[in-house]
Amino acid sequence: MNVxxxxxxxxxxxxxxxxxxxxxRYVIYRLDKDKNEIVVDHKGARDSTYAEFVSHLQNESRYxxxxxxxxxxxxxxxxIEKLVFIFWSPDTNQPVKQKMAYAAGKEALKKKLNGLSKxxxxxxxxxxxxxxxxxxxxx
Amino acid sequence: MNSDEIISVVADIGNLYxxxxxxxxxxxxxxxxxxxxxxxxxxxxxxxxxNGQVLDILQPFNPDLYENLLKxxxxxxxxxxxxxxxLLANNFQTKHDLQKVVEILFESVEIPNFFTIRNAALSxxxxxxxxxxxxxxxxxxxxxxxVHDGYTLLxxxxxxPIGGEILNEPFRQYVVGEYNQFKKTCLxxxxxxxxxxxxxxxxxxxxxxxxxxxxxxxxxxLSEIADKLFNSNDNFKGIQHMLLDIINNSxxxxxxxxxxxxxxxxxxxxxxxxxxxxxxxxxxxxPPMCKVKLVMYPSNQNRYHSVFIGGSILASLSSFQxxxxxxxEYQESGRFSIIERKCPN
Numbered sequence: 001m002n003v004x005x006x007x008x009x010x011x012x013x014x015x016x017x018x019x020x021x022x023x024x025r026y027v028i029y030r031l032d033k034d035k036n037e038i039v040v041d042h043k044g045a046r047d048s049t050y051a052e053f054v055s056h057l058q059n060e061s062r063y064x065x066x067x068x069x070x071x072x073x074x075x076x077x078x079x080i081e082k083l084v085f086i087f088w089s090p091d092t093n094q095p096v097k098q099k100m101a102y103a104a105g106k107e108a109l110k111k112k113l114n115g116l117s118k119x120x121x122x123x124x125x126x127x128x129x130x131x132x133x134x135x136x137x138x139x
Numbered sequence: 140m141n142s143d144e145i146i147s148v149v150a151d152i153g154n155l156y157x158x159x160x161x162x163x164x165x166x167x168x169x170x171x172x173x174x175x176x177x178x179x180x181x182x183x184x185x186x187x188x189x190n191g192q193v194l195d196i197l198q199p200f201n202p203d204l205y206e207n208l209l210k211x212x213x214x215x216x217x218x219x220x221x222x223x224x225x226l227l228a229n230n231f232q233t234k235h236d237l238q239k240v241v242e243i244l245f246e247s248v249e250i251p252n253f254f255t256i257r258n259a260a261l262s263x264x265x266x267x268x269x270x271x272x273x274x275x276x277x278x279x280x281x282x283x284x285x286v287h288d289g290y291t292l293l294x295x296x297x298x299x300p301i302g303g304e305i306l307n308e309p310f311r312q313y314v315v316g317e318y319n320q321f322k323k324t325c326l327x328x329x330x331x332x333x334x335x336x337x338x339x340x341x342x343x344x345x346x347x348x349x350x351x352x353x354x355x356x357x358x359x360x361l362s363e364i365a366d367k368l369f370n371s372n373d374n375f376k377g378i379q380h381m382l383l384d385i386i387n388n389s390x391x392x393x394x395x396x397x398x399x400x401x402x403x404x405x406x407x408x409x410x411x412x413x414x415x416x417x418x419x420x421x422x423x424x425x426p427p428m429c430k431v432k433l434v435m436y437p438s439n440q441n442r443y444h445s446v447f448i449g450g451s452i453l454a455s456l457s458s459f460q461x462x463x464x465x466x467x468e469y470q471e472s473g474r475f476s477i478i479e480r481k482c483p484n
Contacts, residue, residue: 001256001269001288001289001483003289003453003459003462004458004459004462005458006458036456036457036458089267089268091267091434094267096265096267096437096448096452097452097455097456099267099268100264100265100267100449100452100453100456101456101458103264103267103268103269103289104264104269104289104453104456104458104459105458106269106288107269107288108458121268121400123434
């Protein structure tokens with residue numbers, strides 16, 4: 001359900017830089033409460049590791065797009081590249097209102113990002129481990 | 140205009156309880172029974188100690204009594220209905236009933252703005268999620284729903300005619316004294332809330348009645364009563380099967396997400412041991428690749444008011460303010476069609 005949260009133009013620009021320009025491995029977004037707008041929080045260089053990405057997902061909710069590359073188990077193995085949308089919504093310590101504002105704003109952001117293949121919702125660290133994202137991409 | 144300062148009214152008018160209050164509050168300021176006396180009195184004093192009949196406002200839906208309840212609500216909240224937008228939880232059985240209520244609200248109660256959204260979606264939001272499998276154990280019925288991105292998936296929604304009130308019955312026999320039916324039910328409900336448990340306790344459970352006498356019950360007796368929610372009979376499969384049916388009927392993409400975001404709401408979810416029992420029962424039956432995970436509310440109190448809290452937060456978001464249906468929009472656009480357009484379901 002789209003509750004009309006604003007999405008800054010930057011969000012789409014940087015997403016396209018990732019998708020088409022291949023400038024980044026990931027883009028992380030946050031909700032700017034004062035402006036009631038989703039803005040870019042972090043951009044990860046093309047050669048960033050997954051661990052670096054996860055280190056940015058702490059005690060506050062975040063949205064992210066990750067350009068994930070995986071190899072299938074086929075012989076010979078196939079290369080798969082997918083844009084994965086990750087909704088990080090940790091249960092610990094966040095006020096419900098903030099969690100909900102993020103939950104409510106998700107659709108507004110997703111609508112602006114064309115070309116997302118998969119989505120993961122993660123509420124604790126184990127749900128956003130690399131193994132999880134790999135599983136999602138390969139299925 | 141700072142949206143954070145605009146206060147609206149939020150109401151969850153259920154079959155047994157009505158809860159109403161203001162956006163931003165985590166507790167409904169007015170909580171009463173969705174019933175009134177023949178002379179239009181509300182509240183447990185009037186209902187419990189009157190001599191006349193107690194009238195149900197829903198079950199079936201009675202528009203005139205409902206209108207009285209709405210007006211009483213604004214009076215009890217201490218505000219003029221003309222000045223406050225209203226977010227009403229949608230638990231209506233038919234579009235026709237909702238349509239009638241919208242008409243009453245704009246034309247008779249005269250609110251300036253309106254919005255409605257399904258109970259299940261609000262319970263999901265108040266747990267900080269937008270996708271979940273919601274089990275709402277109400278007073279007279281239990282509803283299981285899949286909510287996806289804030290939309291309640293009505294095609295797979297299941298309702299069963301069993302709820303908390305049916306668990307009062309075995310405790311009625313202990314209520315002695317000259318009381319009317321309404322009061323007797325209230326007392327039986329109190330005893331139930333004091334005694335009922337799923338937990339395996341060896342000793343006898345006891346409850347002290349107002350007259351100083353004690354009721355003693357064995358664990359086995361209490362389990363038998365509590366298990367009514369899980370056992371199947373002619374009309375009912377058991378709450379675990381309601382959830383399972385939804386999981387099995389949902390598209391693969393969201394099956395896993397629903398399994399890992401199961402939320403139980405409604406007062407009966409607070410029966411000691413209930414959540415553990417639900418977790419183990421459901422886990423045993425769920426399809427192999429689905430890991431069942433129950434999502435908790437910050438506090439047990441939330442289970443009574445999860446719909447209200449969800450509404451309170453939703454309607455307080457500044458991004459939500461553009462979604463209200465205004466009175467003039469309603470009047471100019473052919474009335475109900477705008478509700479269908481602006482309120483997802």
